[in-house]
Amino acid sequence: MGALMNIDLKEFYHKRTITRDDGKIIADLILEKWKTENKITIDFSNILIASVSFMDEAFGKLAFEFSLKELQNKLSFVNIEQYDRALLNDILISRYRQKEVGENGKSSRDKKKIIRPKQ
Amino acid sequence: MESLIYPQKISIAFSNNILSLYMKAKSSQDNQVLFDLSKTKSITPFGIILLTSSIRECHVAGKECLYNQPIDPSAQRLFKDIGFNKHFSLDSSGTVPPVEIRTGTVQLRQVTDIDPLVIEGLIEILVYHMNLSPGVKGSLQMSLIETMTNIVDHSGQNTYYVCCRLNKQKKVILLCIADLGIGILSSLRKSPKYTHIRNDHAAIIESTKEGVSSRPGRAGLGLKNIVDFLKINKGQLCILSGNGKVFWKFNRGEMLKQTMPQSFKGTVIKMAINADKEGFYFLLGEKDYIF
Numbered sequence: 116m117g118a119l120m121n122i123d124l125k126e127f128y129h130k131r132t133i134t135r136d137d138g139k140i141i142a143d144l145i146l147e148k149w150k151t152e153n154k155i156t157i158d159f160s161n162i163l164i165a166s167v168s169f170m171d172e173a174f175g176k177l178a179f180e181f182s183l184k185e186l187q188n189k190l191s192f193v194n195i196e197q198y199d200r201a202l203l204n205d206i207l208i209s210r211y212r213q214k215e216v217g218e219n220g221k222s223s224r225d226k227k228k229i230i231r232p233k234q
Numbered sequence: 235m236e237s238l239i240y241p242q243k244i245s246i247a248f249s250n251n252i253l254s255l256y257m258k259a260k261s262s263q264d265n266q267v268l269f270d271l272s273k274t275k276s277i278t279p280f281g282i283i284l285l286t287s288s289i290r291e292c293h294v295a296g297k298e299c300l301y302n303q304p305i306d307p308s309a310q311r312l313f314k315d316i317g318f319n320k321h322f323s324l325d326s327s328g329t330v331p332p333v334e335i336r337t338g339t340v341q342l343r344q345v346t347d348i349d350p351l352v353i354e355g356l357i358e359i360l361v362y363h364m365n366l367s368p369g370v371k372g373s374l375q376m377s378l379i380e381t382m383t384n385i386v387d388h389s390g391q392n393t394y395y396v397c398c399r400l401n402k403q404k405k406v407i408l409l410c411i412a413d414l415g416i417g418i419l420s421s422l423r424k425s426p427k428y429t430h431i432r433n434d435h436a437a438i439i440e441s442t443k444e445g446v447s448s449r450p451g452r453a454g455l456g457l458k459n460i461v462d463f464l465k466i467n468k469g470q471l472c473i474l475s476g477n478g479k480v481f482w483k484f485n486r487g488e489m490l491k492q493t494m495p496q497s498f499k500g501t502v503i504k505m506a507i508n509a510d511k512e513g514f515y516f517l518l519g520e521k522d523y524i525f
Contacts, residue, residue, distance in 0.1 A: 166512050167365060183524060192525050201521045202514045205367070208522055 120152040125160045133164055138172025145177065149189065159195040170199070170206050178210035235300075236262040238288070239270045244281030246472055246504050249479060252284045253496045259288040260295075267292050270302040275309050279397035279410035280472075280504045282316055282342050286395060287414055287500075289322070316399055317341025335362045338400025338407050338509070346393050347386055353378050356398060356409065363400060363407060363509035369517035370463070377459035381411065381503070388424075389415025389500065400509065406469075407507040414500040418475040434478025435491045441473070460505070467513060470506040474498055 122144060145155055157174075164170070177186060192203065238255045241248060259267055269289060277285070292299050301324070304310050317332070319325045321342050332341045333355030340355045357375050360366060366374070385394045394413035401408060415421075419437035422428040431437050444458040461482070464471050468485040476499070479492040485508075 165514070167514055168512060187524065190525070197518075198514075200523070200525065201516050204521055204523050204525055205514065205516065207524055 119154050119156060120148050121156045121158055123158045123160065124164070125158075125162070133166050133169045135168040135172045138166075138169040138174075141173035142176060145173075145190070146180070152189075154191060155189055156191045156193055158193050159199060161194045161196060163196045164199050165202065167202065167206070170202050171210075174203060175206040175210045178207055178214055183207075183211060235266040235268055236264040237268045237270055240274050240285070242273055242275045244274060244276070244285065245278040246280045246474075249280075249474065250495060252281060253494060253498055256284055256288045256291070256498070257496045260291040262292070262297065264297070266298045266300060268300045268302065271304050271309075271313075272302045274304045275306045277309070277312060277316070279316070279342075279399050279408050280502065282318055282397050283395045283410050283412045283502065286318070286321065286342060286344075287412065290414070315339060315341075316397065317343065333358070335359055337402075338363055338398065340396060340398035340409075342395065342397045344393055345382070345396055348379060348382050349396075352396050353382070356396075359398060359400070359407065360507070360509075363511070364507075365511060365514045367514075367516035367520055369520040370515040373459055373517065374463060377457075377463075381457060381460065385411070385413045385415070385501070388421035389413040389417075390421075391415040391500075405508065405510040407505075407509045409505045409507065410502065412500060412502040417499055418473070418501055419478075420476075434476035435480055435493075438473045438475055438478050438480045442471075457503075463515070464505065464507065466515065467508050469508050470504075472504040473501065474504075475501040 122141060124141070141157070148155055174190075177190075181189070186207070192200070195203070236258065238258055240255065241251060244252060259269075269285070271285075289299050301322075303324070304313065313319055314325065315330060315337070316339065317330065320330065321344070330341065332343065333339070333351070334341075335355075335358050338359045340352060340359065343349075343352060345352055353375060356378060357371060360374060361371055382394070386392050391413050394411060394415075396409075396411050398407065398409045400406070417434070417437075418441050419431065419434050422431055422437050422440060428437075428440065431440060442457045442461045461471060463469075464482070465484045470484060471482040473480050474494070477494050477497045479494055481490040481492070482488070483490070
């Protein structure tokens, strides 16, 4: 098991807009490394993303897969702008609330989208 | 009969032309004025309010107003949807609700005093089309109430116009509030604090600052909060009063001043609010944090 993994979002910053599809790439990367890494650090490089779609796809939907404790233990967000931090937290809190009341939880569409890494 | 021929597009981008038509309607010596909109293809809330104000000025002066509706069918529908036909009882076919959240429409409305229905409608539209935290929602609600209170308190008129419409293609909410009162400069000059303000541009800019109010002992927050919100939203604000027009394009960090060849006695406030759902608005310290 690896100790730490760093996902640097800078590679996406050359584009003018960051989309939901970009968020999916990050989510897939996190899921791929979930079992093999102790800690996954997402480095925002102090560049403002400010995209609800990206944040939701990249991190928000992880709420349907893992408990809050699991997310807090595994993920770490560094060099994140205050705005993005508030956005991230708001999305995660909304998704956990949704999960709690059973709204839009794991739909069959969501299941199809997420490919689990081989054990 | 005075004939006023309106252009294809009636929006703030053509404010010189629209104001010139307004002045012609107001100052015409003829007993009949024809508002010819046969060529018109699109109209914004700003355009609807200026057109309505022009007709109102004629009515007040006892002139008869005639109307050629747009030939373009989509423009005909737009005039109906935005409440123009209803306002002047031009057709009786079907009823359109005064506030339509999904289309982001608050129909053209002549408001007396503070109208909670209009404010609630506007806020519901913003909440539906944007991601606003409860704090921001409350702050905007307060700002709109304040803006409308200012109109009632300072314009010398207790009636004003409100109209709002979402441009679906551009994902922009266009909101216009206007009164036919005394204008910002005259209103501020009522207070000894602001007698140094010499022109309309300076008065407009001053009106967007915190604590500016001609009411003794009361600090205005309405436009200041709205300006702060539009800055974050990268939207636009245009205020037209007297001979001054100040246009803030927050998306480009620009403020443009234009001197209008025709003076508009009242005040028009026009906002363009980005509603692409990609933005998220909250007040500092308002959020819970898990990360």
